[in-house]
Amino acid sequence: MTDRLLRGRLLTFHREPQSGDDSDAYTYLEDAGLLIRNGIIEDTGPFETIRAKARDVVVKDHRPHLMLAGFIDTHIHFPQVQVIASWGSQLLDWLNNYTFPEETRFASQEHSQRMAEAFFDQLIAHGTTSAVAFCSVHKTSADAFFSEATRRNMRMLGGKVLMDRNAPSDLRDTVQSGYDDTKALIVDWHGKGRNGYVISPRFAITSTPEQMEMAKTLAAEHPGCHIQTHLSENKDEIAFTKELYAQARDYLDVYQSYGLLGDKTLLGHAIHLEPREIDALVETGAHPVFCPTSNLFLGSGLFDHGGLSARGIMNGIATDVGAGTSYCMLQTLNEGYKVLQLQGQSLHPLQAFHWATRGNACVLGLEHKIGTLAPGTEADIIILNSAATDAMALRMERAESLSEELFILQIMGDDRAIDEVYVNGVAQKAKA
Ligand code: GUN
Ligand code: ZN
Numbered sequence: 001m002t003d004r005l006l007r008g009r010l011l012t013f014h015r016e017p018q019s020g021d022d023s024d025a026y027t028y029l030e031d032a033g034l035l036i037r038n039g040i041i042e043d044t045g046p047f048e049t050i051r052a053k054a055r056d057v058v059v060k061d062h063r064p065h066l067m068l069a070g071f072i073d074t075h076i077h078f079p080q081v082q083v084i085a086s087w088g089s090q091l092l093d094w095l096n097n098y099t100f101p102e103e104t105r106f107a108s109q110e111h112s113q114r115m116a117e118a119f120f121d122q123l124i125a126h127g128t129t130s131a132v133a134f135c136s137v138h139k140t141s142a143d144a145f146f147s148e149a150t151r152r153n154m155r156m157l158g159g160k161v162l163m164d165r166n167a168p169s170d171l172r173d174t175v176q177s178g179y180d181d182t183k184a185l186i187v188d189w190h191g192k193g194r195n196g197y198v199i200s201p202r203f204a205i206t207s208t209p210e211q212m213e214m215a216k217t218l219a220a221e222h223p224g225c226h227i228q229t230h231l232s233e234n235k236d237e238i239a240f241t242k243e244l245y246a247q248a249r250d251y252l253d254v255y256q257s258y259g260l261l262g263d264k265t266l267l268g269h270a271i272h273l274e275p276r277e278i279d280a281l282v283e284t285g286a287h288p289v290f291c292p293t294s295n296l297f298l299g300s301g302l303f304d305h306g307g308l309s310a311r312g313i314m315n316g317i318a319t320d321v322g323a324g325t326s327y328c329m330l331q332t333l334n335e336g337y338k339v340l341q342l343q344g345q346s347l348h349p350l351q352a353f354h355w356a357t358r359g360n361a362c363v364l365g366l367e368h369k370i371g372t373l374a375p376g377t378e379a380d381i382i383i384l385n386s387a388a389t390d391a392m393a394l395r396m397e398r399a400e401s402l403s404e405e406l407f408i409l410q411i412m413g414d415d416r417a418i419d420e421v422y423v424n425g426v427a428q429k430a431k432a
Pocket of ligand 1: 077091095099202203230233294320323
């Protein structure tokens, strides 16, 4: 593996900034050196200091750009790369009319492989170095996802969805096949290289109580695996769930009663929550995941980040492609900012950049590995160009602080602002 000394402006977070003035929460260096050896960040500091300790290493000069930990996307659907931008409906119609038919194509190994390559190309282009992905119901899709992640040496989490009802017959597993395929995938991929398996009952509507019971067994047998599902995204979805699980106290109780809630659980959307559900999130440590572009696109509703955070709940933030409309975490933070504005809540750019990096790493319990530029962590790094477009460059002429620059990136930035991406220490864009 190539060792490298990167030079540029460096920003990394130690904890969530409480406000724009909370400068103890992060380190910002105007002329920094970041030393990578064997895929790991070995040292950071003023450039000349690091250079003196590493005379043998090739320098890559990224000045005047900003070095930041790679973005982490905590909720995305790999089989929806060709569903993104499907017109005109809300969640349940969107699933039935566009998404489910598209996902049936992932029974094909060849299609899964081609889409996996395209999916990871998009993540890299947008500066996302780790993600938590739903695959389709087919084992083939998860095999393609993990083999491509392994080939690229990316830290990836994912799992095949469990779904045994309320979907086309070629998109349903059974209690037994869902169990067997998940077990085989865990054996083949979990903890191999940088991969982690995520037990993935799609949502209450598409799993029978028997399958939920099976998911409970899987979770108990594999406490090291994360769990992901969807929660309270849309009012019709909630009403249908309550019909299907009439004995449940509320939507979240479906998952809670099957032992699926803990600090390794990710709950996509979590928009329309009842007070008891919020109490249960506090008690169990499960993580809601805010998907702003998706929630706006499907007209699902406004995520109450401020309210949940005030209860001590740690929320993730994610694209949710293909209901999400961009792979870009900058655009996700842009729309997230607006969703919070509509509720009178504020998201400072320092908090936004913390959220998409260290914050999401904390949600996953992986902050000792990814999400910061701390020595000893994996060298997943992005290089951001705040003047990537003429419009950005024009606006940057008037920027006077780091916070202003970050906000310009957040509101105006897209894949053009991602100048380079290092995965485990290896530059990805320079290779292309
Ligand atoms: N709920 C169940 N499946 C899905 C999905 O694929 N996308 C979204 N946005 N919500 C879901
Ligand atoms: Zn989703």
